Amino acid sequence: MPSEQTRGPFPLPSEITDVPGAEGWASMYPYFTRFRPEDDQRFWFYNSMHFPEPVPAFDAITSEIPYTAIGANTARVFVFPTTLGIEHRIVNGRVYITANPVSDPEEIQRRLELFQRRAGHYYANWDELYAGWKERIRDLIGELEEIEVPELGEVDDEQVVTEARGFASNHLVRERYHRCIDLFSKMWHYHTEFLMLGYGAYVVFFEFLHKAFPEIPDQAVARMVAGIDVIMYRPDEELKRLAKLAVDLGVDDLFPEDANPAEVFATLEERGEGGKKWAAEYQASSIPWFYVSTGDGFYHHHRSWLDNPAVPFAALTGYVQRVRDGEDLRRPTAQLQEEREQVAQRYRALLSSDDERAAFDQMLGLCRLVFPYVEDHKFYCEHWFTTQFFAKIREFGGLLQRFGVLDDVEDVFQLQHYEVDQALADVMLAWAAGAPPVGAGHLKPLVAERKRMLEVLSTWSAPPALGPEPEALNDPAVKMLWGITAETIKSWAQSPESSEGEVRGFAASPGVVEGTARVLMSVNDIGQIEAGEILVCPVTAPSWGPVFGKIGAAVSDIGGIMSHAAIVAREYGMPAVVGTGTATQRIKTGDRLRVDGNEGVVTILS
Amino acid sequence: MSLVASLEDVGQLDTYLVGGKGASLGELVTPGLPIPRGFVVTTNAFRLVAAQFDRAGSIAERVAGLSAEDHEAVEAVTAPIRRRIEETPLPAALRDEVVAGYHALVGEGTEQDTGVAVRSSATGEDSLDASFAGVQDTFLWVRGADAVLSKVRACWASLYSVESVCYRRQLAIPEGAAAMAVVVQRMVDARSSGVMFTRSPSSGDRSLVAVESAWGLGSAVVSGEVTPDSFLVSKVTGEIVRRQLSVKHRRHVPNSARDGVVDEEVPAGLQEAPSLSDEELGRLLDLARAVEGHYGRAQDVEWAIANGPPPREHLFLLQSRPETAWSRQDAGAIATAKPRAFDHVIEVLGGR
Numbered sequence: 001m002p003s004e005q006t007r008g009p010f011p012l013p014s015e016i017t018d019v020p021g022a023e024g025w026a027s028m029y030p031y032f033t034r035f036r037p038e039d040d041q042r043f044w045f046y047n048s049m050h051f052p053e054p055v056p057a058f059d060a061i062t063s064e065i066p067y068t069a070i071g072a073n074t075a076r077v078f079v080f081p082t083t084l085g086i087e088h089r090i091v092n093g094r095v096y097i098t099a100n101p102v103s104d105p106e107e108i109q110r111r112l113e114l115f116q117r118r119a120g121h122y123y124a125n126w127d128e129l130y131a132g133w134k135e136r137i138r139d140l141i142g143e144l145e146e147i148e149v150p151e152l153g154e155v156d157d158e159q160v161v162t163e164a165r166g167f168a169s170n171h172l173v174r175e176r177y178h179r180c181i182d183l184f185s186k187m188w189h190y191h192t193e194f195l196m197l198g199y200g201a202y203v204v205f206f207e208f209l210h211k212a213f214p215e216i217p218d219q220a221v222a223r224m225v226a227g228i229d230v231i232m233y234r235p236d237e238e239l240k241r242l243a244k245l246a247v248d249l250g251v252d253d254l255f256p257e258d259a260n261p262a263e264v265f266a267t268l269e270e271r272g273e274g275g276k277k278w279a280a281e282y283q284a285s286s287i288p289w290f291y292v293s294t295g296d297g298f299y300h301h302h303r304s305w306l307d308n309p310a311v312p313f314a315a316l317t318g319y320v321q322r323v324r325d326g327e328d329l330r331r332p333t334a335q336l337q338e339e340r341e342q343v344a345q346r347y348r349a350l351l352s353s354d355d356e357r358a359a360f361d362q363m364l365g366l367c368r369l370v371f372p373y374v375e376d377h378k379f380y381c382e383h384w385f386t387t388q389f390f391a392k393i394r395e396f397g398g399l400l401q402r403f404g405v406l407d408d409v410e411d412v413f414q415l416q417h418y419e420v421d422q423a424l425a426d427v428m429l430a431w432a433a434g435a436p437p438v439g440a441g442h443l444k445p446l447v448a449e450r451k452r453m454l455e456v457l458s459t460w461s462a463p464p465a466l467g468p469e470p471e472a473l474n475d476p477a478v479k480m481l482w483g484i485t486a487e488t489i490k491s492w493a494q495s496p497e498s499s500e501g502e503v504r505g506f507a508a509s510p511g512v513v514e515g516t517a518r519v520l521m522s523v524n525d526i527g528q529i530e531a532g533e534i535l536v537c538p539v540t541a542p543s544w545g546p547v548f549g550k551i552g553a554a555v556s557d558i559g560g561i562m563s564h565a566a567i568v569a570r571e572y573g574m575p576a577v578v579g580t581g582t583a584t585q586r587i588k589t590g591d592r593l594r595v596d597g598n599e600g601v602v603t604i605l606s
Numbered sequence: 607m608s609l610v611a612s613l614e615d616v617g618q619l620d621t622y623l624v625g626g627k628g629a630s631l632g633e634l635v636t637p638g639l640p641i642p643r644g645f646v647v648t649t650n651a652f653r654l655v656a657a658q659f660d661r662a663g664s665i666a667e668r669v670a671g672l673s674a675e676d677h678e679a680v681e682a683v684t685a686p687i688r689r690r691i692e693e694t695p696l697p698a699a700l701r702d703e704v705v706a707g708y709h710a711l712v713g714e715g716t717e718q719d720t721g722v723a724v725r726s727s728a729t730g731e732d733s734l735d736a737s738f739a740g741v742q743d744t745f746l747w748v749r750g751a752d753a754v755l756s757k758v759r760a761c762w763a764s765l766y767s768v769e770s771v772c773y774r775r776q777l778a779i780p781e782g783a784a785a786m787a788v789v790v791q792r793m794v795d796a797r798s799s800g801v802m803f804t805r806s807p808s809s810g811d812r813s814l815v816a817v818e819s820a821w822g823l824g825s826a827v828v829s830g831e832v833t834p835d836s837f838l839v840s841k842v843t844g845e846i847v848r849r850q851l852s853v854k855h856r857r858h859v860p861n862s863a864r865d866g867v868v869d870e871e872v873p874a875g876l877q878e879a880p881s882l883s884d885e886e887l888g889r890l891l892d893l894a895r896a897v898e899g900h901y902g903r904a905q906d907v908e909w910a911i912a913n914g915p916p917p918r919e920h921l922f923l924l925q926s927r928p929e930t931a932w933s934r935q936d937a938g939a940i941a942t943a944k945p946r947a948f949d950h951v952i953e954v955l956g957g958r
Contacts, residue, residue: 007668008710079953080955081956081957082955082956082957102957105957108957109957112956114956115952115955115956116952119948119951119952119955120946120948120952123946123947124946124948197951200951200954200955201948201951203954203955204950204951204954204955207954208940208941208950211940211941212812212940213811213812213813213814214806214809214810214811215808215809215811215813215814215838215847216811216813217804217845217847220813220840220842220843225844325610343842343843346813346841346842347813347842350812350813350841350842352812352939353939355939355941355942355943356939356940356942358942358943359939359941359943359944359950360941361943361944362943362944362947362950363941363947363950364914365947366947366948366950366951369947423760494916507731510845510846598845598847598848599850600846
């Protein structure tokens with residue numbers, strides 16, 4: 001751990017003051033997330049990739065538990081030689097993290113022996129272990145979906161007596177709530193199980209290619225590695241299938257641009273066999289594919305397409321029009337496969353020796369081994385499991401609401417997960433006692449205050465980093481864990497006024513396009529987008545993908561060139577600039593923009 | 607003994623006969639690359655004439671004794687040599703062959719097309735060790751047999767220019783071996799021309815082709831008088847990775863009699879316009895791949911795109927020589943195969 005206090009370009013954690021009007025924010029998070037004086041000596045950066053908005057109290061679980069898991073995996077299970085785990089802090093509602101490198105050469109050596117054996121075991125048996133993983137995660141999702149929140153009616157179910165169960169149903173409230181939290185924890189352990197090992201393969205390949213071809217665009221490397229037919233494309237594929245089906249069944253007239261899902265389903269009932277069939281096919285597609293979330297798995301308000309059909313419908317209407325125009329919407333996977341092979345073969349041929357080509361084959365082969373897990377695990381974990389998890393918590397919120405503890409089901413997310421435990425205990429006692437829960441008077445004002453504070457906190461411009469610049473930035477494992485590089489840090493440290501009328505980011509997909517900006521802060525507003533507009537959004541989560549056929553270009557605040565959305569943009573041949581940091585702040589809907597996906601520059605023309 | 611040789615008949619191994627440029631151009635004709643047609647006045651012809659202007663056979667020794675730093679001494683010794691070369695009468699056989707070669711070359715063209723390029727091609731030039739880029743002379747838009755003969759003499763004389771002699775002395779190239787062939791080629795009426803490196807000049811990256819382009823003849827680009835448009839293209843994906851258009855104020859074009867070159871202002875509408883279309887960049891990329899594929903190593907290429915006729919303007923390759931700067935720096939393999947593929951990861955993540 002760096003002990004020298006060298007003043008850098010970033011403020012110290014201790015210098016951050018509470019956002020005026022939200023001075024009570026710290027009550028929303030556990031004590032172990034507060035910055036301590038000694039934290040001033042370490043480098044922290046704002047994890048805007050996963051947490052671009054202030055974190056509601058319950059949602060803090062999506063930093064607490066993932067860091068519990070990934071750190072253990074890295075530090076204790078696979079024993080990565082040069083790094084331990086990640087520490088996180090929350091300030092003004094924003095999550096900051098730092099990694100803990102290992103610097104003692106002897107300790108690194110000791111860890112290396114264990115790492116070789118353990119990582120070696122997973123790499124050597126990857127396919128088999130991954131197959132086992134898929135069964136385990138499916139089972140875990142099944143266990144979660146089976147959890148029922150007890151009714152707690154006027155009297156308990158008679159079966160409790162006839163089956164001599166021995167405990168009343170209020171017991172199950174605690175047991176099942178804990179089970180949800182426990183399964184969530186397990187899911188995150190499964191999520192990180194192969195993760196660092198998978199990224200390791202990518203990092204090694206990237207580094208090798210950058211040495212061989214110093215100016216190779218990151219996009220080119222991503223193209224060689226990204227999977228063609230991975231699960232994250234499925235939700236979109238299903239929409240395309242349904243669009244074509246609508247035309248085939250003659251119900252496509254029900255899908256104008258502003259089609260309302262509830263109205264559409266109602267009308268389908270009146271459309272005889274064709275309408276019924278389409279509705280049935282929609283249902284079939286939706287499980288599990290519409291469990292895809294509108295976010296990345298970190299906020300309760302990123303609902304699934306099942307919960308919020310306006311999102312898939314926004315894309316569906318565009319697809320229906322294109323089918324009507326005679327377009328074949330299917331992704332040309334065979335052609336994409338061929339192109340990918342060609343790119344890899346050409347780089348391979350440009351290497352300077354057979355030795356290098358042999359190493360290339362090994363490294364690329366390893367990437368091809370790991371990519372199914374790296375790309376697919378997100379659907380199971382952050383999408384399917386997570387949306388179901390939040391749905392279950394919502395049901396507990398429903399229980400709290402029925403007992404008058406909360407005004408609104410969604411208010412449960414204004415309580416830390418420990419506080420929900422307490423609120424449920426209050427309800428269990430109330431049901432047992434036959435008296436109203438004590439909590440209403442206590443919790444309702446608390447919830448209202450926290451909602452108000454979150455609004456205030458959302459106006460805060462969080463510094464991208466805090467504390468002195470870090471030493472161990474060259475270590476690939478630390479870099480992978482953080483997801484940043486020295487270049488990223490340098491770019492943050494630059495003055496934000498450095499370029500008037502220009503927003504810079506990563507060149508994610510080539511091409512230059514001019515058009516009108518549409519700034520959308522939430523994917524739930526996706527219906528507002530008009531054809532040919534330039535989408536400007538906070539994060540390029542996979543859910544944005546289906547509208548890419550409609551828009552002229554995409555610009556995001558956060559996101560990488562390996563992100564799913566960047567890959568989809570390249571397939572559509574549409575320019576994209578990601579990771580700009582400030583696009584949604586600096587650009588307004590209606591601005592005229594030029595997006596240069598070759599250079600990673602967005603120019604505000606007017 | 608051949609005094610004149612067609613470019614189609616010579617290749618890489620014929621430097622002794624046709625000099626470096628002649629040999630490399632002849633080499634490029636073979637794989638069907640678009641070289642303007644031409645012939646070479648061989649070193650045999652040079653030596654035939656040298657027998658006249660160097661009766662005593664003492665030039666080599668005198669020049670070899672010069673020091674590259676002493677420009678005054680070099681000028682004093684070489685000026686009379688150059689004068690004699692310009693004035694020595696040509697053997698009739700040689701004169702006839704050159705004139706016949708010139709007429710055969712331009713005879714098929716229209717009145718517009720009777721210009722040729724006359725290019726010096728010394729032995730020892732354009733080898734892997736030394737690139738005499740720009741040192742010896744080239745004459746563009748030469749018209750008429752007499753003008754051609756005059757420029758051939760001028761090329762011979764350039765072997766003894768102060769610049770060339772100092773260059774040879776600097777690199778200790780043996781004087782006895784120094785001889786001058788002259789290439790005569792059909793002139794390309796260039797709409798745009800420029801250079802191309804088949805590996806990135808700034809990083810040595812082998813997957814990228816760097817192209818520089820301007821209006822008119824390439825002489826403006828090579829001499830540095832014009833800031834060219836610059837492009838970086840991926841050999842692998844064909845994508846234009848970087849594009850920097852410049853303001854192109856001047857260009858070299860044939861004069862109104864089409865018997866010489868003038869330097870003129872580029873019309874306002876063209877100054878900021880790209881001198882190459884994306885489609886043409888694609889064709890240059892194909893050319894880069896073909897040339898590099900033929901030689902098996904990175905090349906430094908000069909090219910030109912001719913004016914009309916539609917629908918496609920012709921792309922010509924004017925020169926290709928080995929890229930020298932990065933080739934010298936190439937080290938050993940950056941990685942080799944390991945016992946197990948994942949050993950690469952263990953190595954990289956294992957602490958170094």
